[in-house]
Amino acid sequence: MTPAQKIISSIEKMKHADTRLSSKETLHVLKSLTKVSAESKLLEKAIYLILLTKKHEIQFDTLSLRENQIFQLIGSDFKSKEIASLLNISESTVATHRKNISKKLGITGKGNLKNIAYKLTQEKQYEKAKNKL
Numbered sequence: 001m002t003p004a005q006k007i008i009s010s011i012e013k014m015k016h017a018d019t020r021l022s023s024k025e026t027l028h029v030l031k032s033l034t035k036v037s038a039e040s041k042l043l044e045k046a047i048y049l050i051l052l053t054k055k056h057e058i059q060f061d062t063l064s065l066r067e068n069q070i071f072q073l074i075g076s077d078f079k080s081k082e083i084a085s086l087l088n089i090s091e092s093t094v095a096t097h098r099k100n101i102s103k104k105l106g107i108t109g110k111g112n113l114k115n116i117a118y119k120l121t122q123e124k125q126y127e128k129a130k131n132k133l
Helices: 003-016 023-036 040-062 065-075 080-087 091-105 112-132
Strands: none
Touching (some): 065 080, 065 091, 065 112
């Protein structure tokens, strides 16, 4: 089966099912697209982000309650200043929590904490909405 046929097959499956692609299926589609796309570098970045997120999924129980709150706010696109104001803490405390979250989850690189938090927060919101239906 060619990469294009695999992509079409995955899309056809989605049309007949009321579900999203799993991480594994998403990776498969993106890897197939890198072979036929002029935007392979962008797709490789998306693959990297998915793999990075997947690597850290099982470690979230190590975060404290406050770290989880801050992680959720980061994922909801709140800036450190906004988080500090909302939680009535200093910006330096938020910075410390961000550093500790990154350390506990093994996240390195500028922007990766925000990217991972955003992706997982959106997935949780989707699951909540889906469960309400």
